[in-house]
Structures are given as structure tokens and as C-alpha cells.
Amino acid sequence: MKKSNEDTMTLNKSGKRNKRIGAFSVETLKSLAEQYGTPLYLYDGERIQYKVRKLTDAFQSRYDSVKIHYAFKANTNLSIVSLLKREGVGAECISKGEMQIALKMGYTGEDILFTSSSKSPDELVFAVRNGVTINLDSLGDLENLMTIVNEIKKKTMVSFRVNPDVDPMTHRHIATGHKYTKFGIHLDGDEIIEAYQAVKENPYLEPIGIHSHVGSQILASEPMKGNAHLLIKAVKRLKKELNIELKFIDLGGGIGIPYEGGQSEVDIDTMAETVINLLKGELKDVMPLPAIWLEPGRYFVGDAGLLLTRINSVKHTPHTNFINVDTGFNHQLRPILYEAQHRVLLVGSGGEEREYDIAGNICETGDIIAEDRILPTPRKGDYLAIMDCGAYGFSMASEYNSFLLPVELLSLDDKIHLIRKRESFDDLLRNQLIPEELQNA
Numbered sequence: 001m002k003k004s005n006e007d008t009m010t011l012n013k014s015g016k017r018n019k020r021i022g023a024f025s026v027e028t029l030k031s032l033a034e035q036y037g038t039p040l041y042l043y044d045g046e047r048i049q050y051k052v053r054k055l056t057d058a059f060q061s062r063y064d065s066v067k068i069h070y071a072f073k074a075n076t077n078l079s080i081v082s083l084l085k086r087e088g089v090g091a092e093c094i095s096k097g098e099m100q101i102a103l104k105m106g107y108t109g110e111d112i113l114f115t116s117s118s119k120s121p122d123e124l125v126f127a128v129r130n131g132v133t134i135n136l137d138s139l140g141d142l143e144n145l146m147t148i149v150n151e152i153k154k155k156t157m158v159s160f161r162v163n164p165d166v167d168p169m170t171h172r173h174i175a176t177g178h179k180y181t182k183f184g185i186h187l188d189g190d191e192i193i194e195a196y197q198a199v200k201e202n203p204y205l206e207p208i209g210i211h212s213h214v215g216s217q218i219l220a221s222e223p224m225k226g227n228a229h230l231l232i233k234a235v236k237r238l239k240k241e242l243n244i245e246l247k248f249i250d251l252g253g254g255i256g257i258p259y260e261g262g263q264s265e266v267d268i269d270t271m272a273e274t275v276i277n278l279l280k281g282e283l284k285d286v287m288p289l290p291a292i293w294l295e296p297g298r299y300f301v302g303d304a305g306l307l308l309t310r311i312n313s314v315k316h317t318p319h320t321n322f323i324n325v326d327t328g329f330n331h332q333l334r335p336i337l338y339e340a341q342h343r344v345l346l347v348g349s350g351g352e353e354r355e356y357d358i359a360g361n362i363c364e365t366g367d368i369i370a371e372d373r374i375l376p377t378p379r380k381g382d383y384l385a386i387m388d389c390g391a392y393g394f395s396m397a398s399e400y401n402s403f404l405l406p407v408e409l410l411s412l413d414d415k416i417h418l419i420r421k422r423e424s425f426d427d428l429l430r431n432q433l434i435p436e437e438l439q440n441a
Contacts, residue, residue: 013059024411029308029347033383034078036407037422038310039327041394045083045412047304048390052087055255055296058272063279063292069113070156071253071297072098074391079410079419080301081105092253092295096123099132109133113295115161115211116241117141117182124148133157135211135250137184139195149204159209159250160195164230184212187234196238207244209293210234216298219263221271227251228275232282239287251275251292257302259388260341266299298391305390307332309407310345311382312361321356323375325384328360328367330400333392336366344369347383350376358384362401394420402428 011355024042032040052068059066069092070084076098081091082105090111091102102112109131116123117137124145127134129152136142136158149156163184185191199207214227231249238244258265276292283289315322335342344358356375358368369386378384399406404427408420 026347029385031384031414032409033308033310035048036409036418038308038383038406039325039331040407040409042306042308042409042411043077043080043301043390043419044304045410047393048080048083048301048391049087051300051304052084052089055294055299056088056095056269059276059292059294065289065291067248067291067293068113069111069295070300071295073099073395074297075305075395077394077408077410077419078105079233079408079417083410083412084300088265089300092297093132094098095390096120096126096357099123099126099130102358103130104398113159113293113294115213115441116160116203117184119144121148125152128152128154128156131156133159133208135159135161135209136195137161139191139198142195142198146198146202146205149202155202155204157206157208157244158187158199159207159211159248160192161211161213162231164212164214187230192234193237193241196242196244200242200244207246209248209250209290211237211244211250211252211293213295215256216254217259218254218400219256219258219266221267221274223254224251224271225274225278228278229282234314235283235290237284245287247334248291248292248293249279249382250295253295253297253299255296255299257298257388260343261432263425300391303388305388307386307389307393309386311378311380311384313380314356314378316337321354323356323378324358324359324361325369326361327386327406328362328369328401328403329364330360330362331397331406332369332389333396334392335369337396342370342389343387344373344375345385345387346375346378347385348376348378350378350382352377353402358386361403399423399428404428 056068067090071092073094085105090115091107092115093102093325094116099114100211101111112132113135114127114132115135119141119271121144125148128131128148134145134156161184163186185195195439196207198206212227212231214223229250235249236244255266309325309327312324312326315324329336353374353376357368358370360369399405404423407422410417410419
């Protein structure tokens, strides 16, 4: 489908970026490209701060107890993590590596929620020893944890991820809350009661919460409302049948950002109002109101980042016009993984407008970053800005085809900071060993 100029507009003569991202002049972007080389990721720190404060205020102004965790998987650059920590945001981690990053950056175990559908014994031991709250995904997960805490004999706080069977109205690859996904304990039947009963009876485990994440890239309040409704029903059932009063309800993350023209930004105030009114109305006469936990990732950092790439050449064929750039799906995987539509802006003046596919430099037919974009015909040496790449960009990047990973830069307090150096050839070879009999082959 042809993308309109609204989606693919060039930077204007004053050099302003799309207003949702911030303001970088054409001259600044070109200067950064010349200084650091391309491809490079550039993040707007003020935008990240704004999004954190906006969401925090929306919920905390309406509810007494709110705890917000950042989904580390979105972007684990240490400077991004440090900025979010400075804003008072906790850490939601998927792996031992992410927990280690959080601890290195000064988080305590109480600040960390460990959520994974497949936790290794090593990861569980690490979480228990460091006082991390563990969000369990299944009875098998619980069985593994009980073996460990019974041996270590250390009190551990736990919650369970449940499967609410809610349609998040998003792409099928990022819909995690329907009944056919690998995530969570199903609420129909008695498995949820069995799980919490087992935790209640273990002297080293304390059930303090319940969690559900319906999916990613949610731009409406309804999926979050449906999620909250089912979690509230589960909380009531646990109170009635097991006399367990949970300390928090974790609504997960998944709050999205507009990637394409015509999409509207989610109304955070309406979402907060909807969820909080529902929770207060259903639980205020049943038990002390639990805290609300949230774990956004994309919402905080997604529209704060862009991927700046150099145009290597322009290719015209009888069937398709291509702009060939110096990056590919090894640095921005979302278009081929999720069929994501990122806006693409020309950094430069350009010529006559034509329809182009943006082709990456990876030796794969599918390495197309964007299709059917109306752009001014660029010149070799111009640049493209691939927008809204702050989340699931570098964190999903690889060295496929032996291309080096990009530089990362952070704009903060009117300064551009280098927050990740470009790799060298030695980095491509790190940790590799050649058996002696092959060294002189």
C-alpha cells in the first residue's frame, strides 16, 4: 500500500523533526553522521523524561499506591536505564542478564520484577539470593522455585502471571494475552487456586501480587480495562477461597505509540481513569486496595529514538525504485518481524518525489525496511531518519553478515552524549577460539 506524504514527509526547511520526537536540525543530524559515522541510533532524553512523568502523573494523581517498572527488553543501554532510574522507575526484567544490569545500575532487589515464561534454575537462584520479586508463569515454574527456596531457605516474594484471554487489538506476534499463547496460568478452572495455595503453604514464599500482560502496541483503553476486570475477578476469588489479600495488581505494559500517520497517541489520562475507577468500584468494599503496578517499555522510549542511515545509492528498475542504505534488519528487525511500519524521513533537500522501497544492506530478499514510500529523490550521501526506533531497535540488533553494531547517542540537557561506541573488527571475533589443528589450515 502506498504511504502518503504525511507518513514520509521530509524534514522541513527549518530542520525540525516530527514534533513527537523533539527537534534536531538537518545540520545537526548531518554533523552527527559525519562525526560518528552511520548507522547510528539517536535518543531524545527529554522526550523520555516527558513520557515517564506523563504516565506517572496520570496514575498517581488518581490513586494512592502506584509502582511503575520499565520493561528492560525495550532498550537496555546503561544511560537509558540510568535516566529512567533517576525518574524513579523500577525494573522489569526477563533474564539474569537484565537483572544484573539493573543491580549494576543501583537498583535493589525490591525494585526488580523478574518475569519470564521459562526461567532457568540459575536465574531463579540469582533472583532469590538478590531479593527480587519473582513473577511465576506456571505450576512447573513454581515447582522449580520451591526446590530452590527450600534449599536456600530465603523468604521470596512472588506473583503469578495469568492468561486473561483478552484481545489486545494488536499484531498477532505481539498479542500475549489470548488463550493460545505460551504465557500465564489460565483463569478458567482451579489452576490459579492450586498455584496460590501451594505458595501460601510454603514457609519461604509469600504471595504478594498478580500479573497479566495482554500484548504490545496498545493504543486504546479497552484492552487494559478488560485485563483489569479479569484480574479483579481473580483477586476476589483468591480472597474468598484462600483468604489471600494481594498487595499489588500488575496490569503489565504494552502501551503503544503511533508509528504511522493517522494513528492517534493513546489517551493516558482516560486509560488511568478507566482502570482506576473499575478497581476502586470492585474492590473497595472487599479488601484493602492493592497497589497498581505497570511496566511500560515502548511507551517510554519508542518515539524518543531514531535510526540515522546513509544512502549508498538509488536504484531504478522497471518495476520498483530502491533507496539502498547502510543498515538493515540486523539493526532494525521490527519491519520483518512484526510487519512494522516506521515513518522514514529524508535528511536533505532531495528532488522530484517518487515511490521507493527502502532496502537494507543485508544479503536477504526480505531486508526491506519500508515499502512504497513517497519521498523526494535523494542524492548519494544524503541520509534517511527511520523514526520511532527507541524501543526494540538496538536491543534486538545483531552482527549478521559481520556488520558492526551501530553507535548510540543520547541528547540530554542540550548536549549530545556518546553512550555506546561503534564496534571494531575485534568485537566481531570476541570469544571465538580456533582449535590448534585448524589454526594453520
